[in-house]
Amino acid sequence: MGSPSTATRISGRRQRSSSGHTPVxxxxxxxxxxxxxxxxxxxxxxxxxxxxxxxxxxxxxxxxxxxxxxxxESKERLLFLIQKHTFSTIVQRLKARLEGVDDAEQRVRIFILNHLEYFLANQQAMKVLSHEAEVLKNGFASELAAIKREYYRICVGLLDDLKGERDLQFTTRIAVLSLFGMMNWIYTWHNPRVDADADAIAREMGDIFLRGVMTGGKSRRDGR
Amino acid sequence: MGSPSTATRISGRRQRSSSGHTPVxxxxxxxxxxxxxxxxxxxxxxxxxxxxxxxxxxxxxxxxxxxxxxxxESKERLLFLIQKHTFSTIVQRLKARLEGVDDAEQRVRIFILNHLEYFLANQQAMKVLSHEAEVLKNGFASELAAIKREYYRICVGLLDDLKGERDLQFTTRIAVLSLFGMMNWIYTWHNPRVDADADAIAREMGDIFLRGVMTGGKSRRDGR
DNA sequence: ACTTTGTTCGAACGAACGTTCGAATTAGCC
DNA sequence: GGCTAATTCGAACGTTCGTTCGAACAAAGT
Incomplete structure (x- = not known):
């Protein structure tokens, strides 16, 4: 009847996934x-x-x-849906894991483990997230940038806590982005047949990063 | 005159850039x-x-x-030429800079500085190298992989020297790839109006990485 | 001057691209 | 069964893709 062509855009049909939790x-x-x-x-x-x-x-x-x-409605929106779901999930899991943990160093280690564990368990999705980070435009881009910024700020907060607690002297921005680099680059090299699992890699990367950032602060480098 | 269409493939005209050094x-x-x-x-x-x-x-x-x-002869070869030139240059400069330096830590710092300096001075080329690392096929891919492998092995060598000299206990592969991650990720965030120059970033990343990798080796972690 | 070689270009090729449309099919409900 | 709404699809839209061809132009050599 009416005009099935123009304006309809089926849009009404799209909004699913009730804000609450659909069990399965x-x-x-x-x-x-x-x-x-x-x-x-x-x-x-x-x-x-x-x-x-x-x-x-x-x-x-x-x-x-x-x-x-x-x-x-478009290829771009398809990419957006993938990236948004992936990123939202990782942020949400992180928040759950951080709850109840107080020690600053332990919180950073949880951040690293959460990131790498999810990265290796969902390598393809995370590669799409890392590698195609710049292709979305306008509305899609800004909605995703908001999630990205939240995740980034959480990490900044964790490192600033550590810095304050132990009187360290690194540049937070550089430290955070170096850490992201270490972790995100993994999609270019990780081979499950050669490399260790997420726990082991998270421990080793955590060691390198945390010792790197915690050694030689204002707090005396000598034994005094 | 003959047949100008088939088989010619102009190929003869292509091989320039004499093996020696054309001054300018x-x-x-x-x-x-x-x-x-x-x-x-x-x-x-x-x-x-x-x-x-x-x-x-x-x-x-x-x-x-x-x-x-x-x-x-093709878009793919164009990308190959860009990547090959960029990568060859960075390897060549590294070799020149390492010459005559003996201290293992200093050599790693030179590696980092060389990488970041070239990265920031040729940000576009390095982004193309980092981001489009997987698009080349067959012959193009393998020729580039050879250069990549050489660069990777140099870094492995530097870290193994450091490890041997100071009796450390990190996994070289993880350390090298973490370092590459820290450095290469820079193309996603570096903003010349906000961030420091290559020297400063190289120093800070070098601090994080080297302290991270040099602290807590076999040599006693406690005071014993 | 003419010839040869090196360089550039307009026009076109077939293939593949993202997207749309209306009709066909299926699933859920009376 | 029949009715409605949700789902699927073949065929086509116009555009853009990478690449090719032969003619035109410029430079260099004689």
Missing amino acids: PATRFDRRLKEILAHATDVFCKKGYEGASMRDLSRASGMSLAGMYYYF | PATRFDRRLKEILAHATDVFCKKGYEGASMRDLSRASGMSLAGMYYYF
């Missing part, structure tokens, strides 16, 4: 979308955002090209 | 190619390899689309 099943729509996101993550990981075509993505999901657009 | 002028061909590489580096840096079209690249060089193919 969610709607059919949500379940299928989740599958598509998972397959798309694989493809983006292997070929990059620009290098992956909508035809590649649809093939990976076992869905027709046109059918994809029932679930999201 | 080089051939006209070489000079123009260098300009094109410089402009292409800008564009690849801004839009990524897949995101940059040959039309973008030709526009940036002020040359026609078809004209570009007089200088290189």
Whole structure:
């Protein structure tokens, strides 16, 4: 009837995933979308955002090209959904793990472990997050930047606490970004058949970073 | 006259840049190619390899689309030329700087400074090198991988020397790759209007990394 | 002057791109 | 069964992609 073409934009159908917690099943729509996101993550990981075509993505999901657009309105939004979900999850898990831990050094170690554990368990998603960090535009970009900034600020807070507690003298910004570099670079080299698991790597990176940042503060370097 | 179409492939014209040292002028061909590489580096840096079209690249060089193919036979080879030149230069400069320096710690500091100095002075080229590290295929990929491996091995050597000299106990592979991560990640955050220059950052990253790696070796951690 | 070689370009190629549309199919409910 | 809404798809849209071709222009050698 009416005009099925213009303006409709199906948009009404899109907003699912009730703000509360759906225990498991969610709607059919949500379940299928989740599958598509998972397959798309694989493809983006292997070929990059620009290098992956909508035809590649649809093939990976076992869905027709046109059918994809029932679930999201553009390729860019698909990337956004992947990145947002990945990043939100890691922030949320971090908050849960930090709760109840008071020791400043221990809190930094938890940050590192949380990051690396999630990174290695969801390597493809994290590569897409790290490697395609600049491709989103405008609205998508700023919404993701907000989550990113929150995560960054948490880490700044942890290091500033440590710095205050022990009277250290590093530049927080450099330290935080060096730490992110150490951790995020892992997607370029980690090979599960050669390298240790997340716990071991987190311990070793934590050792390097924490000793590096905690040695030689204002507090006497000699034995005095 | 013969057949100008098939098989010619102009290839003979390509091999320039005499193995020796051309003092400055080089051939006209070489000079123009260098300009094109410089402009292409800008564009690849801004839009990524897949995101940059040959039309973008030709526009940036002020040359026609078809004209570009007089200088290189494919977009992939263009990226290869950029990456190879960038990487070769950084390795070559490193070797020169290491010559004559014996102290193991000092040699690691030189490695870090050399990397960061070149990184910040040629930020676009280094971003293209870091970010588009996986797009080349087959022959191009393996030739570049060889340079990469040489650079990596140099760093492993420096750290193993340090480790042997001072009886330390870190995992070299993890340490090297953590260091690369710290340094290479810089392309995602460095802002010349906010952040310090290469010397200062190299000093601070060097402090973090070297203290991290040198503290708490086999040599007693307690005062015994 | 003519010839040769090096350099540039407009126009076009077929293929692949992201996205849309309307019709067909399926699932859920009476 | 039949009705409605949710889901899927084939076919096509117009655009852009990387690359090629042959003709045109400029430089260098004689």
